[in-house]
Amino acid sequence: MSALFALATSLLWGLADFGGGLLTRRIPALTVVVVSQCIAVAVLGTIVVATGAWTEWGPQLWFAVAAGVVGPVAMLAFYRALALGPMGVISPLGSLGVLVPVGVGLLLGERPGLLQYGGIAVAVVGVLLAGGPEFRGAPVQRQAITLTLVAAFGFGAVMALIAEASTTLTGLFLALFVQRVTNVVAGGAALWLSVRRGNPALPEEGGLAVVRAALPALAFVGLADVAANGTYALAARTGPVTVAAVLASLYPVVTALAARGVLKEKLRLVQAAGAGLALLGTVLLAGG
Numbered sequence: 001m002s003a004l005f006a007l008a009t010s011l012l013w014g015l016a017d018f019g020g021g022l023l024t025r026r027i028p029a030l031t032v033v034v035v036s037q038c039i040a041v042a043v044l045g046t047i048v049v050a051t052g053a054w055t056e057w058g059p060q061l062w063f064a065v066a067a068g069v070v071g072p073v074a075m076l077a078f079y080r081a082l083a084l085g086p087m088g089v090i091s092p093l094g095s096l097g098v099l100v101p102v103g104v105g106l107l108l109g110e111r112p113g114l115l116q117y118g119g120i121a122v123a124v125v126g127v128l129l130a131g132g133p134e135f136r137g138a139p140v141q142r143q144a145i146t147l148t149l150v151a152a153f154g155f156g157a158v159m160a161l162i163a164e165a166s167t168t169l170t171g172l173f174l175a176l177f178v179q180r181v182t183n184v185v186a187g188g189a190a191l192w193l194s195v196r197r198g199n200p201a202l203p204e205e206g207g208l209a210v211v212r213a214a215l216p217a218l219a220f221v222g223l224a225d226v227a228a229n230g231t232y233a234l235a236a237r238t239g240p241v242t243v244a245a246v247l248a249s250l251y252p253v254v255t256a257l258a259a260r261g262v263l264k265e266k267l268r269l270v271q272a273a274g275a276g277l278a279l280l281g282t283v284l285l286a287g288g
Helices: 002-023 029-051 061-084 087-107 114-135 139-163 169-196 208-213 215-238 241-248 251-263 269-287
Strands: none
Touching: 002 029, 002 061, 002 215, 002 241, 002 251, 029 061, 029 169, 029 215, 061 087, 061 139, 061 169, 087 114, 087 139, 087 251, 087 269, 114 269, 139 169, 139 215, 169 215, 208 215, 215 241, 251 269
8 A cells, every 4th residue: 555655646746746837837836836725725624624633733733834834935946947847857856855854864863875875976966967958058947957956855845844743644634734724825925025026926918817717727736736745644654664755756757758748848868867867866865
């Protein structure tokens, strides 16, 4: 069951990333984050009430609040990077968030094995190869790589925090609900500040009608991301964390395949090699 939950995580995260990246090409990224998370809050709120999960309120939910603050920053950075593209490079680099749990382990006195040291080296080389050809090109491509690395750190932090926010299944529902409510508050504040600075909250062409038409896709992105967090927590709880992490880290492959199949996106050989090495480094880190 642990392997099935982890593979489901990869599928859900990969498709959510692909959908979010597509949506931000038509709708401002902050609006995508806020609307998709509002839908997730409504669904999770119903589940919390129906299961009585609200009775498990406790101090551990501060971890969910922290995850909710970091999450919108990571999602915004990642969606903007995906909009800049190419998705086949950006998505694997986003999986480098696994460095965060490794760093936490080091602070707690753990020491990586040879396999993990190898994973760090391979991942760094992958970043350089995937981003190298872009460094000599337009500045926007350098920005895409930077945004992706910021997002990766945020994703890793969210995974570490949400894992500490619950110990039961109903507690997980409540933790995810608190996390998403915080997402909406933080993302909504950022959207309000962005509008105050003159940035549009709605698409310049089509306006609110475009957002309304995209509601099914926005709902899918928000709910798939929530479900992925849940299935990963279940995978880590029902089996070895290392196995769950390895299988869950395969989500960039789903995004890359979706980009190639739907968008017919083609990568340069060096970029594809770098993206592959970044993903391999992630697997080595998680499996060390």
